[in-house]
Amino acid sequence: MQKFQSLVFFLCFYGLKTNAQQLITYPVPQAVVYSMHNDDYTVKVRQPGGEWQDLYEYNVKVDLDKPQDASMVYFDFSGTVEVFVQKNNGTVQSVKVRPSSYEIKPVLYGNSLTFTLTEPRKISIEFDGDKLHNLHVFANPIETARPDPNDPNVVYFGPGVHLPKDLPGDAFNISSGKTVYIAGGAIVRGKLMCDKVQHVRITGRGIIDQPERGVEIRHSSDVTVDGVIVVNPKHYTVFAGGSDHITIRNLKSFSANPWSDGLDFMSCSDVTVDDVFMRNSDDCIAVYAHRWEFYGDAKNYSVTNSTLWADVAHTINIGVHGNTEKTGEVIENLLFKNIEILELDEDDPSAEGCMAIQAADMNLVRNVRFEDIRVDNFQEGKLLQLKVAFFDKYNAAPGRGVENIYFKNISYNGFNNSCSIINGLDKDHLVKDVTFENLRINGKLINSVEEANIKVGEFAKNITFKNSQPAKPGLTSAKN
16 A cells, blocks of 8 residues: 555656646645745745745754854746745835846845746745845756665655654665655655665655754765755765765755854765755855864865755864874865855864865865855855965874965955965975966956965965956856
């Protein structure tokens, strides 16, 4: 009977459609219909001229410093969709839809607004500048490769609430060759553990809710995480160590606990991150070498078409942890491209930076490229920090160096009153060969470190500016 019900649901909600205009919404499990709801907003969607469909407004915790309740909705569509949002409390004077590069123009009337989407987007709707009680809208593309729930190699979580067989909060252990499918309307309360496995795919539209960690990848290869939402893990959203060929795509994440980083990689190589939305109360993305039981270099990363929001700590943090037992490790060949940075809040001056490279523990960090990055005004911190570092709390030794770092088409609109830092440790531990091409701050093309408010120390060499392209970097929008 259970298999039959699963099949019926599969056919009803996920059957292939030839129509180019599609809209799919997902029911919330009855077991959590009251406990996970936030009534700050009423949200509806429809195809043009069609019936409005109510969405369930999930409550998500944000900002470790002052934890607050924000809202989130999700749906899938193709073609065109209209979105209606009503703010249920207080009066409204203004509204902003971010990222601003998407140029979404809402029509505001009273406490309500409407807008139209013609492509998948991940957006924040903020009334009267309120970023702590905002509405997150995740408009996904239509799924194209849904597994058969009756396939023995599929771990299928259908609509409803799912707990591990042992204690709540324990792990679901995933074997090699498995596809884990979390259907829209499913709530999974336990982390997904991939330990010493290969060829694993975790996909779907459902939610991993309040796990110890969202997905844990240890000593594994060829693991993909695609499409799911992770809500308020106690620790990392994705914790990856000693692994290679990792792909993370269309992941959405919220966290508001201590050390609740987004995506942390320790001694991992050949990593692709694309089209993610990370709102975290620690680093959104961190790339390290050795940490704990994981050893080895970190090489070949591509992070693209994504939105990062750090309520605490950094959006991008590279190089803090490594191996001091021998000659150190190498972190190299990293690309960060077409990224929106919506917030940064880091109050430790020694560790600030939207784009932070802090080579410590005998790490050598080299060949890192930041391109087409759009940074909004943020609460506290620096635009960038490149240094050879030694933190008493974390490190056994300083790093070896930072070299060949390229910034192209970086656009920052904000106060810029905390100067960025570029400096090594001494003459043997340098930051060198740093290039800025078309850096713009508040619309102005920057030609020097003085104009950029960057402090360059005596152990930084070959810092250059080249402005060969006349076009403004903000014209390229992130994909989602």
